[in-house]
Amino acid sequence: MDARFLGIAELTETPSVAVVVDVMRAFTVAAWAFAQGAEKIVLAESQADALALKARHPGWAALKDGAAAPGFDMVNSPGLLRSADLGGRTVVQKTTAGTVGALAVKDAPLVLCASFVVADATARLLRARGSDSVTFVVTGEDGQAEEDLACAQYIARKTVEAGANAAEFLRRAADSRAAAELTSGVRRGSHPDDVALCLELDRFPFAMVATSEDALMVLRPCAVPPSPTDGAGPDLDAAADPDPGLDAAADASI
Template sequence: MDSRTVGIPEVDGTEDVAVVIDVMRAFTTAAWAFHRGADKIVLAADVGEALAIKACQPGWLALKDGAPVRGFDLVNSPGVIRDTDLSGRTVIQKTTAGTVGALAVVEAKLALCASFAVAGATARALADAAADSVTFVATGEDGRAAEDLACAEYLDRLLAGDRPDPDPYLLRARTSPAADDLRGGRRRGAHPADVELCLEVNRFDFAMKVGLEEGMAVLRPLRPRPDAASAVHRAR
């Protein structure tokens, strides 16, 4: 499978199959939200849209980067979401980079959102789709985020049929500026466990697919077919 990796500014609308990567922390947080029972995640373009959607859907929960603020119920932190019961809930997510990247490719034939936590399942979903090519969208730092590029390269190796050792890729993520900022408390709304949770490989057995539903960008878990249930373990 042919692949290329771009930043959000390089997305040009020609992406038939895209994987939007935000390791620290949007799509690690999203994966944990589904694990904790969320039904779906609606991706908002900005804070105003997130609050407008919530105003029309009072039972939905709004989530954003940074410290808690009025109108938002959750913060973009896997460590916080890990301890939150979201059974049957809809979450509205707005983040600085991840949701922006997902919205840029939401009309692709297949658009997945990924992090290390769902890497194996993401590779399996791409293989099942029999795509000829894939565009990885590294969202952090205009496509230069070390953790997102490492995850893209790890996914590319999986798609090539390799069984790569994840440790070198995780080391790049662990020593990235984003990880340093989280550990140093320079990102508000962070939990002490966030970095380590973002470095868990194949923690979950589902991919995450984004598409348009009733005019909204909606992220849902994409679970493996029964005959592919061991895909994540084969990718370890």
Template sequence: MTHRFVGVGALTDVPRVAVVIDVMRAFTVAAWAFSRGAERIVLASSEEEALALKAASPGWLALKDGPPAAGFDAVNSPGLMRSADLAGRTVVQKTTAGTVGALAVADAPLVLCASFVVAGATARFLRAEGREPVTFVVTGEDGRADEDLACAEYIGRRITDSDVEAGPYLRRARTSKAAGELADGVRRGYRGVDPDDVELCLEADRFDFVMAARREESLLVLRPLPRAAVDDGGEERRTARR
């Protein structure tokens, strides 16, 4: 299967299949939100839009990068997300890299959002789809973030070799600039960073679902596809194609 790895700024066309990677931390957080019962995640283009969507839709929650801020219910931290009760809730997410990357390829026929925690499920889904080329959108550091590139390469290898070991890719991510910055934030006591964030971002294949993004009216909405859709196809997978 043919792959390409590009940064958001290097996108020059609408990919046929786009896999948007943000390991630290947007799409690790999104996966944890789904594991905690969230029904859907709306990807916002700005903090102002996130707050406006929340204000217009009672019961919705808003999440952002950085420290806690007025109007926002959560921050972009898997360590803080893992204890949240999100059963049936809609979360509006705005981050510096991940949501930007997803919105940049929103018109692609198939958009998946991924990190290490859903890497195996994402690879199985792509193998079953069989469509190529797959464009991996590396969202961090203008396409140079080693944790995102390592995750993209791991998924790419797993599409054709389900026995590939995650260890070498996780070691690259552990020594990345983003991992160092998160660890430094913990040491300095920054709000919005949990001591377990790095380790939670480096748990390969923790969850069995795929996260597929599609337009719903004017919004780009991320939803989980269950294990049956990942392994066997069916209506859920056809829905992800639009």
């Protein structure tokens, strides 16, 4: 597999397959939102757009980076989100890096959003697709975020080497600037457990596929059964799978 690792600003053409990585915290939060029952996540261009979407759809929940703000229901923290009841709801997400990266590759035929908590499922989906060329979008710190690069490199290796060891990649993420800032409380709208939750490998059995729906970029979970060569893999029935019907929709989109 030909893997490229690019920052958002380095994207000069539409890739055939894009994996957009934001470990701390956009796509860890997105996975937790699905685990808490969210039907889908709409990736918003701006906070104003997020609030406008919520105004048009009063039942939707809006989520942003940083401290709480009027009109927003949640902040971009897995530690805070894990107690939310999002059963059947649509979440509108706007973050500084993750959602920006996904929207930058919205025209790609296949867009996956990823973090460590869905790393194995993401690699298995890439492997099942037989993707020869994959662009990993490293969203944080202008493409230099160590936690995002480590996760992207791990998924790339896991795609071609099912038994790849994650220890060194997780160590790099744990030592990253983002982890230090979350631990020290520099980043607002956080929870003491955020770093640990962001480094929880393969917590969820689904990948996350983003597609265009009614002019919106929409993220949905897609369960990926283990291939015969993967071993037992995660228990898809026991783990958080919000709605099996969503898997068929996501599969149809790719």
